[in-house]
Amino acid sequence: MDLIPEPSPNVRQLLAFYLEAGVDCALMEEPVDRLAETDIPAAPAPVRETAPPRPVREMPAAMPTVPRSETAPAPEAAIALAREGARTAPTLEALRALLENFEGCALRNTATRLVFADGNPEARIMFVGEAPGRDEDIEGLPFVGRSGKLLDRMIAAIGLDRSKAYIANVIPWRPPGNRTPTPQETQICLPFIQRQIELVNPDVLVTLGNPSTQALLSTREGIMKTRGKWLDYDTGTRTIRALATFHPAYLLRSPSYKRLAWQDLRAIAKALEAAPSR
Ligand code: URA
Numbered sequence: 001m002d003l004i005p006e007p008s009p010n011v012r013q014l015l016a017f018y019l020e021a022g023v024d025c026a027l028m029e030e031p032v033d034r035l036a037e038t039d040i041p042a043a044p045a046p047v048r049e050t051a052p053p054r055p056v057r058e059m060p061a062a063m064p065t066v067p068r069s070e071t072a073p074a075p076e077a078a079i080a081l082a083r084e085g086a087r088t089a090p091t092l093e094a095l096r097a098l099l100e101n102f103e104g105c106a107l108r109n110t111a112t113r114l115v116f117a118d119g120n121p122e123a124r125i126m127f128v129g130e131a132p133g134r135d136e137d138i139e140g141l142p143f144v145g146r147s148g149k150l151l152d153r154m155i156a157a158i159g160l161d162r163s164k165a166y167i168a169n170v171i172p173w174r175p176p177g178n179r180t181p182t183p184q185e186t187q188i189c190l191p192f193i194q195r196q197i198e199l200v201n202p203d204v205l206v207t208l209g210n211p212s213t214q215a216l217l218s219t220r221e222g223i224m225k226t227r228g229k230w231l232d233y234d235t236g237t238r239t240i241r242a243l244a245t246f247h248p249a250y251l252l253r254s255p256s257y258k259r260l261a262w263q264d265l266r267a268i269a270k271a272l273e274a275a276p277s278r
Helices: 011-020 075-088 092-101 134-139 146-157 183-200 210-216 248-253 255-274
Strands: 125-129 166-169 204-208 230-234 239-245
Touching: 075 092, 075 183, 092 183, 125 146, 125 183, 125 210, 134 146, 146 248, 146 255, 166 183, 183 210, 204 210, 204 255, 239 255, 248 255
Parallel strands: 125 166, 125 204, 204 239
Antiparallel strands: 230 239
16 A cells, blocks of 8 residues: 655644744744754864963852853852852842843843742742743743743732732743753752842742752652641741742642642641731
């Protein structure tokens, strides 16, 4: 029997295929045909016995001012710069400005913009997610897409809204195609969110989902074990009560866990009632 050849996909079908695969943003102005690249990368040059000394790049005291076109600092240097810069940021505005100029995380090169935070910096409750997605990258605000709508409903369930809560992410730039941030990217961004928590200084910190819980609450346990348990979060200047719950994106995929999330929200509401108002 003759095989009938598959018809070639049209542009709409190709785009749908890419979208499905998570490819929903262009990294460059011009397309690059990787299949047409025939050059085999040159083998590294043999190390000369008397290699000339490498130029030493001076470590800036505060934030790196390396132009975008230059290579980002090595991860260890980027983590050190992030720690030093974040530690010295006196206000949230200063912290945001530092991040706007921070060249140590390559995610900023593929993201459209920085997604710093939303809500009230004076709030008694702070929610921290993992990283912005497509909608957040477009709007420059955390949790504005589908999972953001559910987060709004979760916040409303305890009688609050974004004017009474503060919302941020561990990673402030969208990873391309919403891929999981690498451990290195998380380590580089961690000092900034830690300083953000210290500056907001909420009474209750809520980590949303596994990545933010593991990064901030120093646990390797999965969310099924950590959720709903009160932990201490030490800012360095104060101990804050912290509770992990499910990420709203997870609840959208697995609605049967909403019941447990609801228990967590009730515990959060109780803790807020019990904590003396500032
Ligand atoms: N998921 C997150 O973790 N953060 C956002 O801002 C949006 C989706």
